[in-house]
Amino acid sequence: MATAVVTAERENYLNKEYGVRSWLLTVDHKRIALLYLVSVTFFFLIGGLFALLIRLELLTPAGDLVQADTYNKLFTMHGMVMVFFFLIPVVPAVLGNFLVPLMIGAKDLAFPRINLLSWYLYIIAGVLMLHCMLTGGVDTGWTFYTPFSTAFSNTKVVEAGIAVFINGFSSIFTGLNFIVTIHRMRAPGMTWSRLPLFIWAQYATSVIMILGTPVVAVTIVLVAVERLFHLGIFDPKLGGDPLLFQHLFWFYSHPAVYIMILPSMGVISELITCFSRKRIFGYSFVALSSIGIAVLGFLVWAHHMFVAGISLYAALIFSALSYLVGVPSAIKVFNWTATLYRGSITYSTPMLYAFGFLGLFTIGGLTGLFLACLGVDVHVTDTYFVVAHFHYVMVGGVLMGYLGGIHFWWPKITGRMYPEFWGRLSALIVFVGFNLTFFPQFILGYLGMPRRYYQYVPEYQVLNVLSTAGATVLGVGYLMPMVYLLWSMRYGKPASDNPWNAAGLEWMTSSPPPTFNFDETPVVDFEAYDYEHIPEKHEEEVAVG
Amino acid sequence: MDSHAAVEHGPELLHHFSDAEQQRNAASLGMWLFLVTEIMFFGGMFCAYLVYRYWYFGDFGAASQTLDIRLGAFNTAVLIGSSLTVAMSIWAAQTGRRKVLVGLLLATILLGLVFLGVKAVEYHDKFEHHHVPGASFHFEGEVPGHPGLPVNPYHAQMFFSLYFAMTGLHALHMIIGIGLFSYLTYKAWTGYYTPKYYTPIENAGLYWHFVDIVWIYLFPLLYLIDRHR
Amino acid sequence: MSDTSEHISSPKLYVAIWLLLMVCTALTVGAAFIDLGPLNTIVALGIATLKAVVVVLYFMHVKYTHERMTKAVVVSGFFFLLLLLALSMMDYTTRGLG
Structure with missing residues (x-):
């Protein structure tokens, strides 16, 4: 269907208008996606800088690089920036924004202006966060735990809280927009059972955004009010319960992990089918497991509080429920693996990232089961075991999916191919660097090294040096795509409409797409991932690698 | 670019929708989803309320009984009345009665203002009695049904913290609602809404009813604890 | 219409x-x-x-x-609110027991 070369002059969403104004006031979901791409990358660099400083401090057992207070601020702001300003928006706001309308055959999201508002809220929150960091920062940990945050910390808790609050509404509006769009804007013939699994994943994510985010928003309001007026809502001296804060906080913040990982899982479904040229194994299981994760994710939050003083009976039930989340996650991994079986696999960059995802997510997920187990959790709570576990899921999982997706859809987004050699190299470096950084932390945690301290006993040094070395490799791996993707925007080989010969509506329009996505609203008369009926590519087109 | 230029529709149809029905359904679903976020937003506070009411039931009862039940009940009636005028305004819009529509919207705003006025009187009263949480908070009394058992002032303060947080958040929603309805009244007066297009009134109405429902729960939870003792 | x-x-x-x-x-x-x-x-x-x-x-x-979706949205809103309340209270009501 696609001819190999696209004439450069065809009008598309990038060259339709020029100038700052045409970007800052755009209501085109694709342009907003690019606005997000630039801004989340900026915050990723900030968060990465904090990570670098943390790892440098931990290179030696003594607290010699920064003061204890500074260290507290470093890990707090690393967490806040990475969680709220990078991981939560990254896949939905960049890839989701770009792809949701394209994949379902719509001209735009249902509420384009609210979509732009989401971005502005994100920017306002981000600027506030930056201001907060530049004028002293916060030291409560990204979790804002009370009563430290309300009664003792003398840093800018309220300002950071307001930033998180505003950012929450950005997230809520994005989720709302996606749900309405997926329900109401599908092209004729695009039934629920024909939806790409990326859309199912975005849908499940949006459900969590809508149900969870308001709770953390109101909780942050209560923290701010408590801090300003000392009403006692979370203060045990005045009859309050600090654990209530944790309940309300984790009601959102545990499902928030699924806000991060689900969209990446959606990306992986797209990549694995395309590069093994097979229909996904067990479509409906993969689709519904996304919804399953979203719902079950709300039933497990108190496993973050096992040693905090909740009742033993509640802890037992939350422990048992936590295991349940493993079921839909395992369904996904098994189905992806079954899809690979006897597929004709191409080891392109996106696929390498997808393999990386499978490996890292599986390790992260399985160690999650250790932590769900009440008895083991008591042993490793607040150690580096936990740190390693959630980095495997939230960084290993999410970023592998995101980078895989960015490479996969880069030709669609920019109309240019990225350099395949450098892509594969970066995927490899990221995978090696990631494991070198975080696998030693599992061992450190198991040996008992607590998190959030700037000093440690000398016995832990070897593993910490390994971890810091890994972080350096990982940093190089993350910087490489930024360089060569930027390079490719100008010098990359022009991409055809469907360079991967992939299934899906987004590949049936030009690269880059026109402003309203399709010249004519497509009519869908084929199933998702219908690779049996898509002919193999010509040799010359495969030759990108 | 617009491939459906031939289709007859009003100026309110945005380019990316294929027809007015799709646009309306999208707006309606969006509003309902927004209300779900509102449920969860208030939900955090209801959770805090539930926990402390469970812990400090007696103290909550004593504190609750200092609230004026007549004003609370009056305000409940006022809000329910405003929900009626909102519902009727949908009918007026559906049947194209412009003047009736404007009148009903004005009545809604008026009832909303009455509610806020009464709330202000109640807040002022709390202020006079040092029942506002903070440094000057003062509360003495006995736990209802337990003569001689004094109320723990911290626990009473917790009640009033939650009282002000919940009613304050509710009042904020009322103020936003009144703002919305003022805009709608102006647009309705210019004849912008027709029996074919009245989605904004419908959606603002949903919002108003939601705020009413929140109060329907707040009234018994805050005013009616242990009143029989 | x-x-x-x-x-x-x-x-x-x-x-x-x-x-x-x-x-x-x-x-x-x-x-x-x-x-x-x-x-x-x-x-x-x-x-x-x-x-x-x-x-x-x-x-x-x-x-x-006519939209089943509207009903589903309303019900799920209240359902998740109840979930928040019920699972939190599960902790508070059993704390004294263990």
Whole structure:
């Protein structure tokens, strides 16, 4: 269907208008996606800088690089920036924004202006966060735990809280927009059972955004009010319960992990089918497991509080429920693996990232089961075991999916191919660097090294040096795509409409797409991932690698 | 670019929708989803309320009984009345009665203002009695049904913290609602809404009813604890 | 357009619903002054829920909507609120036991 070369002059969403104004006031979901791409990358660099400083401090057992207070601020702001300003928006706001309308055959999201508002809220929150960091920062940990945050910390808790609050509404509006769009804007013939699994994943994510985010928003309001007026809502001296804060906080913040990982899982479904040229194994299981994760994710939050003083009976039930989340996650991994079986696999960059995802997510997920187990959790709570576990899921999982997706859809987004050699190299470096950084932390945690301290006993040094070395490799791996993707925007080989010969509506329009996505609203008369009926590519087109 | 230029529709149809029905359904679903976020937003506070009411039931009862039940009940009636005028305004819009529509919207705003006025009187009263949480908070009394058992002032303060947080958040929603309805009244007066297009009134109405429902729960939870003792 | 237009409720129905809500309000105030033991809270919340359901069904037109989605959204909203309350209280009500 696609001819190999696209004439450069065809009008598309990038060259339709020029100038700052045409970007800052755009209501085109694709342009907003690019606005997000630039801004989340900026915050990723900030968060990465904090990570670098943390790892440098931990290179030696003594607290010699920064003061204890500074260290507290470093890990707090690393967490806040990475969680709220990078991981939560990254896949939905960049890839989701770009792809949701394209994949379902719509001209735009249902509420384009609210979509732009989401971005502005994100920017306002981000600027506030930056201001907060530049004028002293916060030291409560990204979790804002009370009563430290309300009664003792003398840093800018309220300002950071307001930033998180505003950012929450950005997230809520994005989720709302996606749900309405997926329900109401599908092209004729695009039934629920024909939806790409990326859309199912975005849908499940949006459900969590809508149900969870308001709770953390109101909780942050209560923290701010408590801090300003000392009403006692979370203060045990005045009859309050600090654990209530944790309940309300984790009601959102545990499902928030699924806000991060689900969209990446959606990306992986797209990549694995395309590069093994097979229909996904067990479509409906993969689709519904996304919804399953979203719902079950709300039933497990108190496993973050096992040693905090909740009742033993509640802890037992939350422990048992936590295991349940493993079921839909395992369904996904098994189905992806079954899809690979006897597929004709191409080891392109996106696929390498997808393999990386499978490996890292599986390790992260399985160690999650250790932590769900009440008895083991008591042993490793607040150690580096936990740190390693959630980095495997939230960084290993999410970023592998995101980078895989960015490479996969880069030709669609920019109309240019990225350099395949450098892509594969970066995927490899990221995978090696990631494991070198975080696998030693599992061992450190198991040996008992607590998190959030700037000093440690000398016995832990070897593993910490390994971890810091890994972080350096990982940093190089993350910087490489930024360089060569930027390079490719100008010098990359022009991409055809469907360079991967992939299934899906987004590949049936030009690269880059026109402003309203399709010249004519497509009519869908084929199933998702219908690779049996898509002919193999010509040799010359495969030759990108 | 617009491939459906031939289709007859009003100026309110945005380019990316294929027809007015799709646009309306999208707006309606969006509003309902927004209300779900509102449920969860208030939900955090209801959770805090539930926990402390469970812990400090007696103290909550004593504190609750200092609230004026007549004003609370009056305000409940006022809000329910405003929900009626909102519902009727949908009918007026559906049947194209412009003047009736404007009148009903004005009545809604008026009832909303009455509610806020009464709330202000109640807040002022709390202020006079040092029942506002903070440094000057003062509360003495006995736990209802337990003569001689004094109320723990911290626990009473917790009640009033939650009282002000919940009613304050509710009042904020009322103020936003009144703002919305003022805009709608102006647009309705210019004849912008027709029996074919009245989605904004419908959606603002949903919002108003939601705020009413929140109060329907707040009234018994805050005013009616242990009143029989 | 006529086939897709919304149901138009009559003003009479709205007034009847309003009357019902006012009666419920009076009932709930009255019930608060009668000693029903632990039932007091249940009655108060029961009446409040009845009122809320009536408002949702008739004033917010959920009874007449063709969209199952609207109903699903309303139900799931309350369901997840209950989940938050129930699972939190699961901790608070059992703390003294262990």
